[in-house]
Amino acid sequence: MKRFALIGIAGYIAPRHLQAIKDIGGILVAAYDIHDAVGVLDKYFPECKYFNEMERFDRYINALSLQEPIDYLVVCSPNYLHDAHIRFGIKNN
Numbered sequence: 001m002k003r004f005a006l007i008g009i010a011g012y013i014a015p016r017h018l019q020a021i022k023d024i025g026g027i028l029v030a031a032y033d034i035h036d037a038v039g040v041l042d043k044y045f046p047e048c049k050y051f052n053e054m055e056r057f058d059r060y061i062n063a064l065s066l067q068e069p070i071d072y073l074v075v076c077s078p079n080y081l082h083d084a085h086i087r088f089g090i091k092n093n
């Protein structure tokens with residue numbers, strides 16, 4: 001079973017990605033967005049850890065990488081943030 005993290009959970013495109021992750025039997029273990037999106041997460045992955053601060057999300061992902069690494073990072077943030085979020089993903093393997 002593949003493990004996912006998602007950045008940009010409160011946007012209009014995120015639900016499509018959440019549905020796709022669910023459809024393939026994946027697990028969303030962590031999500032980050034500066035805007036509250038718990039209602040969206042609860043519909044698809046109620047056990048997912050939600051963060052509204054990048055620093056806490058970063059620490060959580062680092063801690064997970066020592067136990068069970070994330071297989072995929074999904075970037076659903078605005079286009080101008082893609083570069084920074086992709087670099088975050090590369091930094092965290």
